[in-house]
Amino acid sequence: MRRLGLRTRVTAAFAVGALLLAASMALVSYELTRRSLIDERERTALRAAYFDAAVVRAGLNTDTPDVVEVLRSLDTGGGRRPVLHLDGAWYARTADPGTTTAIPVDLRRAVASGEPAVQRVRVAGQPALVVGVPLSATATYFEINSLRELEQTFQVLALALTTVAIMVAGSGAALGWYATRHGLRPLTAVADAAEKIAAGDFTARLDPATDPDLTRLSSSFNQMVDQLAHRIERDRRFAADVSHELRSPLQTLAAAASVLARRREHLDERTATAAGLVADEIDRFQRLVNDLIDLARSDQPAHRQAVDVVALARDACQALDLPASLVHLAADAPATWQVERRRIAQILANLLDNAVTYGGGPAGVRLSRDGDAGVIEVEDDGPGVSIEDRQAIFDRFVRGRAAHTRGAGDGTGLGLALVAQHAAAHRGHATVTDRPGGGARFRVTLPESLP
Amino acid sequence: MTAVLVIEDDDRIRLALLLALEDEGYEAVGAATAEEGLRVQRRDPADYVLVDLMLPGLDGFECIRHLRRDDDVPVVVVSARDDTHDIVAALEAGADDYIVKPVAIKELTARLRALRRRARAGVTGPAPEPVPVLAFGELEISPDGGEVRRAGKPVPVTRTEFRLLCELAEHAGRVLSRQQLLQRVWGYDSGDERLVDVHVGRLRQKIESDPATPRHLVTLRGLGYKLQR
Numbered sequence: 001m002r003r004l005g006l007r008t009r010v011t012a013a014f015a016v017g018a019l020l021l022a023a024s025m026a027l028v029s030y031e032l033t034r035r036s037l038i039d040e041r042e043r044t045a046l047r048a049a050y051f052d053a054a055v056v057r058a059g060l061n062t063d064t065p066d067v068v069e070v071l072r073s074l075d076t077g078g079g080r081r082p083v084l085h086l087d088g089a090w091y092a093r094t095a096d097p098g099t100t101t102a103i104p105v106d107l108r109r110a111v112a113s114g115e116p117a118v119q120r121v122r123v124a125g126q127p128a129l130v131v132g133v134p135l136s137a138t139a140t141y142f143e144i145n146s147l148r149e150l151e152q153t154f155q156v157l158a159l160a161l162t163t164v165a166i167m168v169a170g171s172g173a174a175l176g177w178y179a180t181r182h183g184l185r186p187l188t189a190v191a192d193a194a195e196k197i198a199a200g201d202f203t204a205r206l207d208p209a210t211d212p213d214l215t216r217l218s219s220s221f222n223q224m225v226d227q228l229a230h231r232i233e234r235d236r237r238f239a240a241d242v243s244h245e246l247r248s249p250l251q252t253l254a255a256a257a258s259v260l261a262r263r264r265e266h267l268d269e270r271t272a273t274a275a276g277l278v279a280d281e282i283d284r285f286q287r288l289v290n291d292l293i294d295l296a297r298s299d300q301p302a303h304r305q306a307v308d309v310v311a312l313a314r315d316a317c318q319a320l321d322l323p324a325s326l327v328h329l330a331a332d333a334p335a336t337w338q339v340e341r342r343r344i345a346q347i348l349a350n351l352l353d354n355a356v357t358y359g360g361g362p363a364g365v366r367l368s369r370d371g372d373a374g375v376i377e378v379e380d381d382g383p384g385v386s387i388e389d390r391q392a393i394f395d396r397f398v399r400g401r402a403a404h405t406r407g408a409g410d411g412t413g414l415g416l417a418l419v420a421q422h423a424a425a426h427r428g429h430a431t432v433t434d435r436p437g438g439g440a441r442f443r444v445t446l447p448e449s450l451p
Numbered sequence: 452m453t454a455v456l457v458i459e460d461d462d463r464i465r466l467a468l469l470l471a472l473e474d475e476g477y478e479a480v481g482a483a484t485a486e487e488g489l490r491v492q493r494r495d496p497a498d499y500v501l502v503d504l505m506l507p508g509l510d511g512f513e514c515i516r517h518l519r520r521d522d523d524v525p526v527v528v529v530s531a532r533d534d535t536h537d538i539v540a541a542l543e544a545g546a547d548d549y550i551v552k553p554v555a556i557k558e559l560t561a562r563l564r565a566l567r568r569r570a571r572a573g574v575t576g577p578a579p580e581p582v583p584v585l586a587f588g589e590l591e592i593s594p595d596g597g598e599v600r601r602a603g604k605p606v607p608v609t610r611t612e613f614r615l616l617c618e619l620a621e622h623a624g625r626v627l628s629r630q631q632l633l634q635r636v637w638g639y640d641s642g643d644e645r646l647v648d649v650h651v652g653r654l655r656q657k658i659e660s661d662p663a664t665p666r667h668l669v670t671l672r673g674l675g676y677k678l679q680r
């Protein structure tokens with residue numbers, strides 16, 4: 001099972017804590033209120049019963065007492081029902097068979113021993129309080145007090161307390177949620193900043209002034225980013241500086257090589273071969289240096305403008321002595337895209353070059369659209385790219401396996417890295433898949449380049 | 452024979468360039484500093500000047516400004532620096548083209564030939580048929596005379612600026628893209644569009660009464676440039 005997040009756990013703990021606290025408070029208040037109300041009620045019932053018992057006793061002291069009339073004369077209201085046990089017979093105001101059975105035996109026994117007694121019972125499902133007062137040896141006066149109202153009060157009280165407890169638990173949860181949100185805000189800021197940095201924005205920093213308790217986190221984070229940015233910039237600049245420094249001697253080599261090349265026919269065979277090797281390698285060296293410099297500065301965003309990509313693709317084909325008829329424009333795609341000309345020209349040139357070197361020549365260049373993205377696909381008939389190489393092939397200085405077996409290795413090893421980087425500069429990406437029917441299909445997606 | 456002056460402080464590069472250019476049929480002369488180069492050019496003017504930017508003493512930018520003050524010889528920067536800042540600064544100083552080292556000799560000579568094609572009509576010889584003077588308000592362009600006048604007064608323009616202006620004037624009222632201008636004026640199949648932008652900017656300084664809000668040489672965003680009345 002996935003471990004719950006810190007926020008969920010803190011929120012749950014707050015909720016449970018609040019619920020426990022609120023529930024025990026509610027329980028205690030309920031019990032205390034209930035007990036005091038019942039005690040109060042018992043005392044009232046007892047007092048009323050003594051008074052009524054005195055009235056009944058007086059009523060019975062006549063010669064021919066009318067028991068029912070005596071009971072009826074009592075001012076008991078609706079809440080009390082008098083019952084008289086006289087000479088083994090039960091008397092009540094009305095014929096009510098349930099009344100006498102409601103009086104428990106042990107209460108009768110207790111009252112029979114000459115002591116007034118109180119007991120809580122249920123009469124026909126309703127709570128009631130029975131008070132027994134001995135009148136004489138043969139007469140006992142009972143009063144049944146309905147506790148229905150009291151019971152209703154308890155129910156309302158219980159409902160109110162439960163509601164309060166639930167609300168307190170909810171508030172606890174909300175407090176926990178809010179507190180963690182507040183507490184985790186610095187972490188959210190760190191995560192946001194880290195994401196920005198991962199996306200290449202090295203200007204992202206944390207504000208060290210937001211919270212004095214988090215100053216250490218912010219300052220050490222910012223320091224880390226500073227050092228990282230510094231190191232990356234230093235590496236980038238080093239690569240660029242090295243490449244620039246190589247340019248001047250390369251100019252000498254290029255010019256000198258062309259002098260040698262012009263005199264090739266005057267040289268003996270061995271010298272001519274050596275001169276040819278030197279010229280070829282200088283050429284490759286030049287391309288390598290140019291690719292390195294391009295890579296060093298291609299992480300800037302693209303400068304988009306309207307570019308006729310079809311014409312650009314045809315030019316790229318012709319530059320490599322390939323037929324311009326390789327280029328196909330999808331019916332739903334316009335020929336003019338909003339892209340950076342130099343980068344797209346290099347993407348096309350490098351993909352075509354790659355197809356020539358490793359794929360046995362390109363089988364087609366397809367220009368199409370995917371929403372607002374322009375899509376460039378270059379296909380070849382070659383051996384394709386194995387699944388494990390499909391990511392690494394866009395890294396620097398990775399060359400196709402075919403290169404090792406063939407020993408050609410004419411490329412700089414930076415061509416596809418540049419393709420990927422130019423695509424990224426357009427907020428797009430480069431991928432390679434199998435071409436249906438064999439070969440590789442390189443696909444470059446350039447978002448926001450079509451209307 | 453076409454003469455090329457190479458102003459380059461690195462002895463080996465200068466020597467190799469001179470050898471290679473001579474192989475290609477140019478009469479090549481070298482100079483190790485800007486001062487020496489300017490002296491040589493004044494005494495014995497070459498048809499082209501190649502300038503490095505990082506020079507001891509007077510730097511490449513100053514050297515270009517001095518060359519521009521004297522005449523309209525095509526100036527090509529050959530530098531290892533490729534920052535936009537450097538390229539724009541060199542072009543604004545008056546360079547006609549900017550080439551990043553290392554450049555193959557074939558490429559270098561191709562660019563020099565392209566520069567030659569856009570040399571002034573009056574310099575390269577008589578035009579087959581006379582082209583009338585083109586007027587754009589107070590601006591007058593005479594393609595045959597190689598002359599630009601504003602309100603009757605001659606405007607000093609370089610060869611490249613003149614070719615650019617003529618190209619736009621021949622297609623008056625129509626938009627030419629930067630790539631089209633690169634192809635027609637510089638002779639490049641594909642090249643750095645900053646070249647066009649900087650030259651247009653320089654032309655505006657000369658032919659517009661308010662270069663910040665041009666009336667004749669207007670930009671059409673994302674499309675290119677247009678010359679209008």
